[in-house]
Amino acid sequence: MKIEFITSKDNSLFKEIRQLQATGPKGQKARFTTGQALLEGIHLVQTWVGDPALKFLITSELGLQNPEIAEAVYDHVEICPDTRVYQLDKGLWDLLSDLVNAPQLAGLLDLPENVLNPQKSVATISGDVIILDRIQDAGNVGSILRTAAAAGFTQVIALTGCAHMWSSKVMRAGMGAHRLLDLYEGWSIQQVLSAVTAPLYATTADGELELFHMRKELIHPVAWVMGSEGHGVSADLMAQAKGVSIPIDPRVESLNVSTAAAVCLFETLRVRRA
Template identity: 75%
Template sequence: MKFDQISSKENPLFKELRLLQATGSKGQKARLSSGCALLEGIHLVQTWVGDPALETLFTSELGLQNPEIAEAVYAHLEMFPQTRVYELDSSLWNLLSDLINAPHIAGLLKLPKSALTTTQSIASLDGDVVVLDRIQDAGNVGAILRTAAAAGFTQIVALSGCAHLWSTKVLRAGMGAHRLLDLYEGWSNQQALSAITSPLMAATADAEQDLFNLKCELLKPVAWVMGSEGQGVSEDLLAQAKGVSIPIDPRVESLNVSTAAAICLFETVRVRRG
């Protein structure tokens, strides 16, 4: 099967891919403007094979020699023959990906409607929630999304100031968790406080309440609030939340926020199973 070729870094579509990869507000603006996010690597592409939101695939002659990549491309084409597939010149992959020896496979994913505005909110958000308060590191955000999905916490609210949930690095760190989650981002603190009906539990180092002494509180729906790497949870959120600390060796100042989230979420799972 013959696919369209892209051989120059000046190709308009290739330039668009590079923009979608950009970090910060530049990349977020490009993703919201185009309505697409870039999936990098075989695992992410495989996650969306069979989903009509995966509208375009990119590979190379070398990539199609990889049985795993070829299987993903042709399986998706069989289900959605209208999918556009482009073969990039192998030399372009080093410009497209910062991964060493990156597999020659990527995809353009049509964003869900809920992702196309960063001010989306709803009147009421019931049940378990994870609130991300100005967490800026894309790796941490993606790791928390992956942990939340594994723990069964499917509602995520990313407050204004967080890394964009659909950025390439967050998607990569999330390892496909996005497909399992309901994602809301760009909310103000007040929007979150107004919409979330479950009691807020804020993970914070100096709280008197020990995580492992919580029992009854975790049996009902909760909203875990994880604060920014440098500043922790916002004061106005803390004022409405129960502060909860994870007991650690006093010689260690704090835990990485994604590690703290994993401990809190899976302690919730453990209590409920008990």
Template identity: 75%
Template sequence: MNFDLITSKENALFQDIRNLQATGSNGQKARLASGQALLEGIHLVQTWVGDPNLTVLLTSEIGLKNIEISQAVYEHLEICPEAKVLQLDSALWDLLSDLVNAPHIAGLLDLPKSTLTPPQSIATLDGDVVILDRVQDAGNVGSILRAAAASSFTKVIALSGCAHLWSSKVLRAGMGAHRLLDLYEGWTNQQLLSAVTAPLLVATADAEHDLFSLKKDLLHPVAWVMGSEGQGVSEDLLAQSKGVSIPIDPRVESLNVSTAAAVCLFETLRVRRG
């Protein structure tokens, strides 16, 4: 099978793909403007094999010699024959990926409707929600998304100031969790308070309510709020929330935000199963 070839770094499509990898606000603007994100690596591509939103696969002659990569490419084409495959000159691959010894496979994914829906057009968001308040480390954000998916919290709102949920680093840290989640981002505190119907619970070190005493609260839909690594949850959200502390050894100052999120989400799951 013949695939379209890209041999020059000046190729317009190649430049567009590189823009999707940009960090900070430039990358976020590029992804939202194009409505696409870049999936890097075999694991992420395999996660979306068979999904029509995976519209383009990127590989190379070297990549197609890899059994795992060629299997993913041809399996996806069999299920989604409208998908395109672009074969990059192998020399371009180091420019495309910042992963060391990266396998020559990537994909362009159409962003889901929830990501592209303006927050002002969402009147209510019912049920369980995970809320990220200015969590800026991509590894933390991706880990929280993974914990949310694993604990069946399928709605995640990232308030303004968070790492972009569809950046390359967050996607890698999420390990495919994105496919299981409804992701909303760029919301203001007021938009959140207007739309979310579940009571807000904030994980904070000095709260009077102990996580392990919240059985009645956790049996019903809740909105867990996880705050910025340095500043915690904003004051106006704290004022609208119930503070919850995680009991830890007093010799340890605090937990990483992604660890705290996992503890809270899985305690919610444990209570409901019990």
């Protein structure tokens, strides 16, 4: 296995990694420009071991002394021999603040085509789907993706205004769920209404339906709509959906959006198994 060395913070690949770590529009621009997302840490890299989309591995001398990291690197290179492996000087790892306390391994993953062309028309999305409406917290988005994968919901649409699904923070919170999901982001409400075939159900405090009385509705494909932390589901989307309430203690104002998503998805799963 050939290892290339990076010793300077002026190295172009090192600069690219730093740009991909950026939050908000700056990080999203870097992902679109490079066509790649950053995998940080051993768990995310292990998730994509053997996938040709994982084109670059970045580690350090200390990292390669870790048996788990060495195994992941060698296993991936054996399956995908065109992978380029880079070793960073220890001082450079210290500059990657998000990686300081993690096992010293990262990867650059080629993004799916639909991520790079979010405006490309998708005729229909049939079956179950989750729609994220302007959820801005990366931890919440990543948690919902992880829950979706666990519950067997494989299609997720993020409307414009959501935290970017392939950002470093969302991917860390997703814990590898991205590889199991079909993800669409940057969509408009009109795109959703045109493409999604399942009926829309939106979580809201005053919904006309109560979640635990929806056996008849949940045995069929559904499109769960989860709204932003501060404003809920947008009025235009709510107008096309049926409101669903989750019964909670009246002394509690609301549930965190990722918790609400978990309750809805696993209630759907429970109904179908019953």
